[in-house]
Amino acid sequence: MNDCCYNPNEKMLTTDEAIQFLLERSKVTEQVETIKILDALDRVLAQSITSTLNVPPLDNSAMDGYVTRFSDLNSDGETTLAISQRIAAGYVGDKLEEGTAARIFTGAPVPEGADTIIMQEQCQQQDDTVVISGKINKGDHIRRAGEDIVQGSEVMSIGQKLRPQDMGLIASVGIDEIKVFKNITVAIFSTGDELLMPGEAVRPGKIYNSNRYTLTGMLQKVGCDIIDLGCIPDDLDATVTAMEKAAEQADLIMTTGGVSVGEEDYIKIAIDKLGSIEMWRVAMKPGKPVAFGEVSKTPFIGLPGNPVSVFVTFCLFARPVIRTMQGCSEVLPRKMQVTSGFDWARKGPRREFVRGQLVMDEQGQQRAQTYSSQSSGVLTSTTWAQGLIEIPENTSFEKGAVINWLDFSELFS
Numbered sequence: 001m002n003d004c005c006y007n008p009n010e011k012m013l014t015t016d017e018a019i020q021f022l023l024e025r026s027k028v029t030e031q032v033e034t035i036k037i038l039d040a041l042d043r044v045l046a047q048s049i050t051s052t053l054n055v056p057p058l059d060n061s062a063m064d065g066y067v068t069r070f071s072d073l074n075s076d077g078e079t080t081l082a083i084s085q086r087i088a089a090g091y092v093g094d095k096l097e098e099g100t101a102a103r104i105f106t107g108a109p110v111p112e113g114a115d116t117i118i119m120q121e122q123c124q125q126q127d128d129t130v131v132i133s134g135k136i137n138k139g140d141h142i143r144r145a146g147e148d149i150v151q152g153s154e155v156m157s158i159g160q161k162l163r164p165q166d167m168g169l170i171a172s173v174g175i176d177e178i179k180v181f182k183n184i185t186v187a188i189f190s191t192g193d194e195l196l197m198p199g200e201a202v203r204p205g206k207i208y209n210s211n212r213y214t215l216t217g218m219l220q221k222v223g224c225d226i227i228d229l230g231c232i233p234d235d236l237d238a239t240v241t242a243m244e245k246a247a248e249q250a251d252l253i254m255t256t257g258g259v260s261v262g263e264e265d266y267i268k269i270a271i272d273k274l275g276s277i278e279m280w281r282v283a284m285k286p287g288k289p290v291a292f293g294e295v296s297k298t299p300f301i302g303l304p305g306n307p308v309s310v311f312v313t314f315c316l317f318a319r320p321v322i323r324t325m326q327g328c329s330e331v332l333p334r335k336m337q338v339t340s341g342f343d344w345a346r347k348g349p350r351r352e353f354v355r356g357q358l359v360m361d362e363q364g365q366q367r368a369q370t371y372s373s374q375s376s377g378v379l380t381s382t383t384w385a386q387g388l389i390e391i392p393e394n395t396s397f398e399k400g401a402v403i404n405w406l407d408f409s410e411l412f413s
């Protein structure tokens, strides 16, 4: 990307201003569908979930053993009690007769009158009696009704993206169908006369289109349906046609390349014809040119062409827009703090997103390390890395400093 190609009147925004701008203009799709919980992984709840019952529903045993009244146990030494009943998980026993114990199994309801469970390791059964010994406290090994979920409480709120444990929790309150936001469809295309598709023969002056694949993978990771309009040459008519097609079919349009104002960049001119576009140079590295606009009411995000810039600007700008459209309540990635394993002397006016790894040093301390090349064309930096180190504007630091870390697991969760 050559700085000489920029229009000096273009806005220069900080990373935070660019994110803020995008979030203010992004809206949830609002289209909802009802699905089975088994299909709900990674979907976003369009309703809150309130439990109509206590979980567990009754006091029950946390152990295989015997259940009795604490007052029927001798305070020291052994106690011998008659076994008056047997209660397995799934069955409700009778009221416990005084001076007796009941055989009980994990998950079985505690019978009326009983208050203490003794695990079977402390019990010896002899015909119809049990000899109980060892230290016992009143109330031992009872899982209380409602200790997990209290009837009437909200267990999940609108906007939650469902993980496996969330699916289980919804099932545990007896619900089998839920309302979720519909998946959003993203139309993508890459631009550039220089692009070859993998599988095609190498030709002079051409490079393989990697952005299409990185972008597809990232969109799949964040749960979008994709319409792939392929590779569009550096040509105004072709760009306009592709944009129109994309706007008809998708909830969001995303492109790579052609987004600055060089002679071979047609994205801005095409969208100026069809809708509206804002172009910025974001004060960040890598990245810089990013565009946001609308084509026939369909939002548009134009990512840069350089492969690492595509990766980083997707994570920082496109992902929060997508999360907002999907109805997620958490749209920004959580940053972690890690210890730097390197000195950073180069203070710069742009925020840097350096590709890094977390490694153990000789003392067993975790330290962030950087990839040898941070050029925006070196895609290997992204495959080596486990996350992005965020280095604020005008900052230098020494090894051992606490720095911000954006883990890829967080960015693609």
Ligand code: AMP
Pocket (backbone or CB within 6 Å): 001, 190, 191, 192, 194, 195, 207, 208, 209, 210, 211, 212, 256, 257, 258, 259, 260, 304, 305, 306, 307
């Ligand atoms: P542009 O923003 O179109 O000027 O592209 C900037 C740089 O990224 C140029 O070196 C392009 O060749 C490269 N580039 C653009 N699109 C792709 C792509 N889909 N795959 C790989 N490199 C690309």
Ligand code: MG
Pocket (backbone or CB within 6 Å): 191, 192, 193, 234, 257, 258, 264, 305
């Ligand atoms: Mg180009």
